[in-house]
Amino acid sequence: DAIRELEPAIYAACEQAVAQGKQDGDFFRVDRDAFAASPSNSIDYAVMEQLANLPSVPESVVVPLDAGWSDVGSWDAIWQILPKDDADNVGRGHVLFEDAGSTFAHSESRLVACVGTQNLVVVETPDAVLVADKSRVQDVKKIVGRIKAERGAEATDHRKVHRPWGHYDSVDMGERFQVKRIVVKPGARLSLQMHHHRAE
Structure with missing residues (x-):
């Protein structure tokens, strides 16, 4: 009810995405286009933090919590929470470092070799390879927007x-x-x- 009252556009898009979704083997897949029509607001901010101001939901309580929480919403955040080598590198998958520092490298299939890299994020998947300065990983959204506009299917199809x-x-x-x-x-x-x- 709180989502419907505070964020009716999100509620309507999600309701439509479920209504138009379908069972696919072991998965239930919501309708992609309907779900994509939802505003990209954070539920934490848009709904949960607003509950105290919502008289129609009197039983709700939101309290501050300082538990060292990180929503791990970026590759830099993942680098921060994982164990590092002596040069502050984090490697996942088939990764080698040579004179690298403060680098996060993730490989799903191929060997990723980082030579002399500093403060980088390198992510290799079968779909794409991302190389970014760790301080700019939030700008990945801009690249995804360009991929959608300029290359179409590569942004959504795996x-x-x-x-x-x-x-x-x-x-x-x-x-x-x-x-x-x-x-x-x-x-x-x-x-x-x-x-x-x-x-x-």
């Missing part, structure tokens, strides 16, 4: 896509071809697709 029958990984793609690695769950099946401009 290489690995989960389906009720398993998942596929788009290994390579061109104007008239696409190569996928398909993993089918035991007992599951998928239909053969037909394309006019490429073989399957």
Whole structure:
């Protein structure tokens, strides 16, 4: 009720996203477009901190808490909470440091080698590679906005896509071809697709 009263646009967008969502195997997927229409306000700030001023919700209580909390909302915040080597580096995955300092490197698949880096965030995933000054990681939102405007699908579509029958990984793609690695769950099946401009 508090969300509906204090942030009706968020409430309406979420309600519509659930109503238009669908079951997908073990997942319930909300409707992407409806959810994206929600304002990007923080529920903590927009609702929880306003409860004391909301007479329609008399049983609510919000108290300050100083517990060393971090919402780990950035790569720099992750670097701050993880154990570091002698040069203040944090490596996750297949990562090597050489004369690097205060660098956070995360690898999901390939080797990431950081040589002489200082105060950087390096994140490698199958979808993309991010290299940023640690003090500017909040500006990633700007890059994502540009990717959405200039490159479209790369901002929202992932290489690995989960389906009720398993998942596929788009290994390579061109104007008239696409190569996928398909993993089918035991007992599951998928239909053969037909394309006019490429073989399957």
